[in-house]
Amino acid sequence: MSDDTASALAKPATTATKREPWSAYALTWRVPLLIWQFLFFVVPLCFLIYLSFWLVKNYRMIPGFDVVNWVKMYSKGYFWDAYYLTFAMAALATVVTTIVAFPCAYALSFKVSETTRRWAVFFLIIPFFTSYLVRIYAWQVIIAENGVINGLLSYIGLGPFIMLNTKFGTLIGYMALCMPLVVILQTFSMANVDRNLIEAAHNLGCGRLRTVFTVIVPLAKVGLIIGAVFCFILSFGDFVSPYYLGGSRPPTLSILIIDTTKSGQQWPKSAVVAVTMIATLLVVAFAAVATAYRKPK
Amino acid sequence: MKKNDKTQILSASRRDILKYSGATAATILAAPWVNRAWADTVELNMLSWYGLAEPDMVEEFEAENNVKFKPKYYAGGDNMLAALAQSPAGTFDIIHTDAEYARILIARGDLIDEMDPSDYPFGDMQHEDFKNFPGHWADGKLYSVICRFGHLGVSYNTEAVTHDEAMSYNVFWDSKLTGKVGHFDWHLPSLGEISLLNGNNDPSPFNIDQAAWEAVQAKTLSLKPQVKGFFDYGGTFSSLKNGEILACVGIGDWVTGVVAADGAAVDSVVPDEGGIQWTESYSIVSTSTKKDMANKYIQYALSPAGQVRSANMKAYPGFCVTNAGQEALIKATPDEARRTGQMPGMSNNPITLINEGRIHYRDTPKQQSLEDWNEFWSEYKNA
Numbered sequence: 231m232s233d234d235t236a237s238a239l240a241k242p243a244t245t246a247t248k249r250e251p252w253s254a255y256a257l258t259w260r261v262p263l264l265i266w267q268f269l270f271f272v273v274p275l276c277f278l279i280y281l282s283f284w285l286v287k288n289y290r291m292i293p294g295f296d297v298v299n300w301v302k303m304y305s306k307g308y309f310w311d312a313y314y315l316t317f318a319m320a321a322l323a324t325v326v327t328t329i330v331a332f333p334c335a336y337a338l339s340f341k342v343s344e345t346t347r348r349w350a351v352f353f354l355i356i357p358f359f360t361s362y363l364v365r366i367y368a369w370q371v372i373i374a375e376n377g378v379i380n381g382l383l384s385y386i387g388l389g390p391f392i393m394l395n396t397k398f399g400t401l402i403g404y405m406a407l408c409m410p411l412v413v414i415l416q417t418f419s420m421a422n423v424d425r426n427l428i429e430a431a432h433n434l435g436c437g438r439l440r441t442v443f444t445v446i447v448p449l450a451k452v453g454l455i456i457g458a459v460f461c462f463i464l465s466f467g468d469f470v471s472p473y474y475l476g477g478s479r480p481p482t483l484s485i486l487i488i489d490t491t492k493s494g495q496q497w498p499k500s501a502v503v504a505v506t507m508i509a510t511l512l513v514v515a516f517a518a519v520a521t522a523y524r525k526p527k
Numbered sequence: 528m529k530k531n532d533k534t535q536i537l538s539a540s541r542r543d544i545l546k547y548s549g550a551t552a553a554t555i556l557a558a559p560w561v562n563r564a565w566a567d568t569v570e571l572n573m574l575s576w577y578g579l580a581e582p583d584m585v586e587e588f589e590a591e592n593n594v595k596f597k598p599k600y601y602a603g604g605d606n607m608l609a610a611l612a613q614s615p616a617g618t619f620d621i622i623h624t625d626a627e628y629a630r631i632l633i634a635r636g637d638l639i640d641e642m643d644p645s646d647y648p649f650g651d652m653q654h655e656d657f658k659n660f661p662g663h664w665a666d667g668k669l670y671s672v673i674c675r676f677g678h679l680g681v682s683y684n685t686e687a688v689t690h691d692e693a694m695s696y697n698v699f700w701d702s703k704l705t706g707k708v709g710h711f712d713w714h715l716p717s718l719g720e721i722s723l724l725n726g727n728n729d730p731s732p733f734n735i736d737q738a739a740w741e742a743v744q745a746k747t748l749s750l751k752p753q754v755k756g757f758f759d760y761g762g763t764f765s766s767l768k769n770g771e772i773l774a775c776v777g778i779g780d781w782v783t784g785v786v787a788a789d790g791a792a793v794d795s796v797v798p799d800e801g802g803i804q805w806t807e808s809y810s811i812v813s814t815s816t817k818k819d820m821a822n823k824y825i826q827y828a829l830s831p832a833g834q835v836r837s838a839n840m841k842a843y844p845g846f847c848v849t850n851a852g853q854e855a856l857i858k859a860t861p862d863e864a865r866r867t868g869q870m871p872g873m874s875n876n877p878i879t880l881i882n883e884g885r886i887h888y889r890d891t892p893k894q895q896s897l898e899d900w901n902e903f904w905s906e907y908k909n910a
Contacts, residue, residue: 312909
């Protein structure tokens with residue numbers, strides 16, 4: 231490849247990264263989103279942060295600016311126990327869900343017809359038609375000690391296995407929440423991988439497994455990471471699974487928020503927990519997005 | 528011919544158009560009368576625990592008084608206070624609250640109205656304490672009226688635990704219940720029961736000094752290896768029903784009564800160490816524009832008919848507070864009266880238990896802050 235050809239190929243990329251001047255047309259489309267984000271994310275977030283400095287006296291919140299809630303909450307061992315547990319459980323759910331979802335998404339992307347893929351995506355969307363809480367109650371019936379799974383296992387002389395009200399139960403709930411979404415995101419990202427590149431890899435002698443890890447995964451990286459990030463975000467903030475399938479034992483941060491409000495209107499302390507959760511999610515999300523869009527050297 | 532029929536079905540004839548237009552016009556013309564009929568219906572906004580404004584409780588009153596209840600349900604006194612704080616003035620007409628939170632409502636000064644004691648059957652109350660219930664009066668003025676109550680003790684699976692075993696809170700530490708004990712996820716009833724086990728019954732399990740409080744914490748922490756989980760009402764209900772837990776701390780017949788009616792082998796007793804009483808009451812909101820109707824409903828709730836409905840409430844049953852209510856209950860649903868001991872002479876009669884000094888009214892901590900108790904509860908759940 232000559233230098234001229236290389237620079238010619240590089241040119242469009244340079245043009246694409248050049249910032250377009252502001253125009254009324256572009257603003258018309260951008261402003262509503264900015265207003266929405268400002269009103270329904272930035273303003274409530276600022277209020278939440280402000281609330282964390284308020285005080286509670288005689289069951290009444292007193293506006294003010296005192297760091298006592300932050301000091302008290304951060305000095306409690308149970309807060310950090312809940313934090314590490316929530317982070318670890320969300321990370322575990324992310325890893326397990328991403329790994330389990332991948333073969334399914336791979337099959338939907340490369341091994342089935344277009345019609346089958348459409349139907350599969352439709353069926354993956356169907357769980358969202360039902361309330362998440364109802365689905366979790368259904369899981370209680372399935373994984374209870376006298377539930378469906380243990381009932382079936384008993385026929386072959388196994389069990390009963392204790393799954394409900396354990397961390398395993400929480401993990402099942404997280405996966406029930408996230409799996410359909412992660413499979414859909416992974417499927418869409420892999421379905422858009424250029425088939426010619428896969429064919430080229432095969433023609434150059436690359437085995438199937440190696441093609442997956444050196445061609446498909448890097449090319450679908452953005453979708454795979456976005457799927458994982460969604461899984462982490464949803465699991466990290468989830469209240470339902472750790473409460474109804476994990477038995478709140480030990481509690482996660484979302485349960486800690488509920489517990490804290492039960493101690494005499496301690497909304498400011500709950501705000502400390504909430505702000506910490508949001509900060510953690512922002513760091514994780516930005517790090518993941520930066521990794522997803524990082525250009526290979 | 529068939530084709531013609533199909534066309535007939537799909538297309539409206541001129542006569543049809545006239546017919547339906549006429550009906551539509553009549554509906555529009557009748558709208559003012561319809562609106563007037565609706566306008567006559569009084570909408571009562573009630574802030575309450577779940578179930579208090581469901582049809583099994585209010586349908587009779589609604590029909591007789593052309594009232595429609597519009598409830599906002601909460602779970603826990605703190606949620607009730609939050610709902611009040613977040614709602615503009617005039618949102619609610621009646622507040623149904625735990626008795627210990629009535630005191631907080633009164634302390635706010637402008638939230639609830641003074642009530643006229645002569646409007647209610649105080650002379651017929653089953654117990655003297657109910658006439659002057661702690662936290663319902665301030666400066667000799669009535670602000671909140673007791674309407675129902677229940678007892679908390681040991682709730683258990685009758686196939687796994689005997690009645691005699693359940694007569695002590697120590698059963699929760701029994702090795703056969705390891706990993707099978709549930710907690711109702713609220714610190715006050717659970718810690719109150721363990722305080723009773725530690726002998727803190729004079730004056731109250733909630734009025735304990737620092738040493739006793741530390742002993743309660745130590746005793747509670749020793750229960751953790753036995754604990755399966757911490758549940759809300761729904762979780763407690765399903766865990767008891769499907770056998771996930773065989774005993775539960777911090778609840779009573781208000782849960783097991785419903786689970787038993789659903790076919791599960793569960794029961795509740797007030798153990799020898801004593802039990803905790805939950806008490807619920809009604810108040811009228813100061814900013815209400817329908818105070819007369821709100822007052823009328825509270826009178827109905829305390830009438831024999833209202834008390835029978837309360838004692839049979841589908842969401843969670845409660846004991847009658849009036850003698851007339853109990854008599855009506857015995858006549859209307861004798862099985863329920865017998866099951867709950869609400870018959871004269873029964874050993875588990877709720878009033879007998881109070882008279883024997885075995886019942887302590889649930890309260891907020893007196894020598895520690897509510898925050899202290901809750902912080903320990905969070906520590907305990909993490910332990």
